[in-house]
Amino acid sequence: MIYKWFVIFYASVISIASWKLGLSVSGWLPLSLLFLAAAVLGLKGSSLTFSAVKLVLLTLFHWSSQTDWCFTLYLLLLASEVYESKSRKTVWMLVTLNLVTFAVIALITAPAFSVYPPHWMVLLYLSNFSIFMGLALTVFNTFRQRDKLAGERNQLMTHDSLTGLPNFEACHAMLHNLVDKESRLLFILIDCTDLKAMNKTQGFQAGNQILKQIAVLLKIKFSQAAFISRYGGDEFAVAVTYEDKDAMRAYVDQQLGSELPKLTGIQITYGIAVLPDDASSKDDLVLVAENSLFSMKREMWLKREEHMLRSEKLRIVGELASGMAHEIRNPLTTIKGFLQISKSNGYNIENWYPLIMDEISRMSELTAEFLQFSKPHAVQFRVLSMQVCIQRVISLTLSEMSRLGHEIVYDPPEKPLNIWMDPDKMVQLLINLFKNAYESMEDNKKMAIRLYERDHHAVLEIEDQGSGIPAEQLDQIFNPFFTTKDSGTGLGLSICHKIVQDHNGTIEVESFIGRGTTFIMTFPLAEPESTPCYPLNRRKDAV
Numbered sequence: 001m002i003y004k005w006f007v008i009f010y011a012s013v014i015s016i017a018s019w020k021l022g023l024s025v026s027g028w029l030p031l032s033l034l035f036l037a038a039a040v041l042g043l044k045g046s047s048l049t050f051s052a053v054k055l056v057l058l059t060l061f062h063w064s065s066q067t068d069w070c071f072t073l074y075l076l077l078l079a080s081e082v083y084e085s086k087s088r089k090t091v092w093m094l095v096t097l098n099l100v101t102f103a104v105i106a107l108i109t110a111p112a113f114s115v116y117p118p119h120w121m122v123l124l125y126l127s128n129f130s131i132f133m134g135l136a137l138t139v140f141n142t143f144r145q146r147d148k149l150a151g152e153r154n155q156l157m158t159h160d161s162l163t164g165l166p167n168f169e170a171c172h173a174m175l176h177n178l179v180d181k182e183s184r185l186l187f188i189l190i191d192c193t194d195l196k197a198m199n200k201t202q203g204f205q206a207g208n209q210i211l212k213q214i215a216v217l218l219k220i221k222f223s224q225a226a227f228i229s230r231y232g233g234d235e236f237a238v239a240v241t242y243e244d245k246d247a248m249r250a251y252v253d254q255q256l257g258s259e260l261p262k263l264t265g266i267q268i269t270y271g272i273a274v275l276p277d278d279a280s281s282k283d284d285l286v287l288v289a290e291n292s293l294f295s296m297k298r299e300m301w302l303k304r305e306e307h308m309l310r311s312e313k314l315r316i317v318g319e320l321a322s323g324m325a326h327e328i329r330n331p332l333t334t335i336k337g338f339l340q341i342s343k344s345n346g347y348n349i350e351n352w353y354p355l356i357m358d359e360i361s362r363m364s365e366l367t368a369e370f371l372q373f374s375k376p377h378a379v380q381f382r383v384l385s386m387q388v389c390i391q392r393v394i395s396l397t398l399s400e401m402s403r404l405g406h407e408i409v410y411d412p413p414e415k416p417l418n419i420w421m422d423p424d425k426m427v428q429l430l431i432n433l434f435k436n437a438y439e440s441m442e443d444n445k446k447m448a449i450r451l452y453e454r455d456h457h458a459v460l461e462i463e464d465q466g467s468g469i470p471a472e473q474l475d476q477i478f479n480p481f482f483t484t485k486d487s488g489t490g491l492g493l494s495i496c497h498k499i500v501q502d503h504n505g506t507i508e509v510e511s512f513i514g515r516g517t518t519f520i521m522t523f524p525l526a527e528p529e530s531t532p533c534y535p536l537n538r539r540k541d542a543v
Helices: 002-020 028-042 048-065 068-084 088-108 118-158 168-181 195-202 204-221 245-264 282-343 350-374 386-404 423-440 492-502
Strands: 185-192 227-232 235-241 268-275 382-385 407-410 418-421 446-454 457-463 506-512 516-524
Touching (some): 068 088, 168 235, 168 282, 204 235, 245 268, 386 407, 386 418, 386 423, 386 457, 423 446
Parallel strands (some): 407 446
Antiparallel strands (some): 457 516
16 A cells, blocks of 8 residues: 555646746646556456556646656556566566557656657667566566475475375375276285384384385386375375286286385285275275275284294294203203112112102103193083182182191172183182292281272282392293292192183282282173172171
């Protein structure tokens, strides 16, 4: 607005000067000034019609003022029109019209300046022409810079800066156009499966290099593609038209399933959607391709899990075999030594018979526990109260606990906590944990048993006041053959862990050196309508 008022002010100054010098055309100058002011203030927009109206009124004012001082007004109004116009053609037309119009009116009004020498008049017109040409060149450079910036902005908006490929938005726009135009199209989504792991191990620079390499390889392998884009992150998209669908799919499977992984060193997963077989619209085509990609990822993940599980099983079997061989070799070595000694005594083993039988019993016990741990057994699951099993185990271990001077603190809940269980296995689990608890304590200690319900699960805690388990050993206590006792097979807690798993439960351990250890087990409760098989005797035991 200030700019427009400045134009009107400058035109008023020219009018006053022309009137004072007696150059103006009588009666026309005030009227032309009024029309020009109204056009400058009232006509808004960049249309060619409005620009032409302003130029006509400026020409009228120029003629009525009879002075070339209006040249500045031409430049001011032309600059305003150029600034608002977005068409290069319109700008060049306005520059030409202003130049021609000014020259014509200047020649018409030349007699009014006859007081000036001719060479000054020529110099004045040449300078005016130079100014117009300078303005024209400035406008040309401005448009060129604007076009360049617009191109760069469009490139950044529609293309990925790393690979130079069209981005996600551009991919969808191009795919939409292709679906409307083409009748046979393959849309492929490609995922670089191992790229995230590479970013963690080798850094993002290595991952970026792989993405650039894949972009180049896709351009080579699918040179006839309608488009290739970076779909986002570690995903790419390719759209190709086809004549023979089966041949094209075979080519895609070969390149993405074999060639590209060999060249890049990373695993590639991909999903394919076919137009018109799988979908008829852009969104449906993308959805089918994404589902196909997800299915391939899931299949690959399952294969990896199966391979890892197989490897883990082989590792565990190896550890079990090694541990079993070690545990059996020790008694066999002892028996062999006694037999060698007895050879020199006429094979009389009477003196070593008890020791030999102890070692044989030890091997028998070891193999029995190993079979129990490794071989699946027939189980008899039924709904039974946890309180009943705990009460039974307390009765079985009561005499041993009394002999050692220990006390059991157990306050069962009033509500029966029924779970699906194999009673014999559950009793075996509790006996093992009870035995570990009282063997870890010195005389005259307490063992606490807590049973309660939480989130539709029965939670059982067995806490002792023993010496505790070192933190570095907590992760190993459920491993087969791991033991800290002088005597023992190291299979007890492994068997406990397996029994808990067979009952869809969990087992955790908390231990503090000098304070004791707590085993925490959770088991899903049975349905509310189920009833316990045995009557519930609620009592508080203290031994």
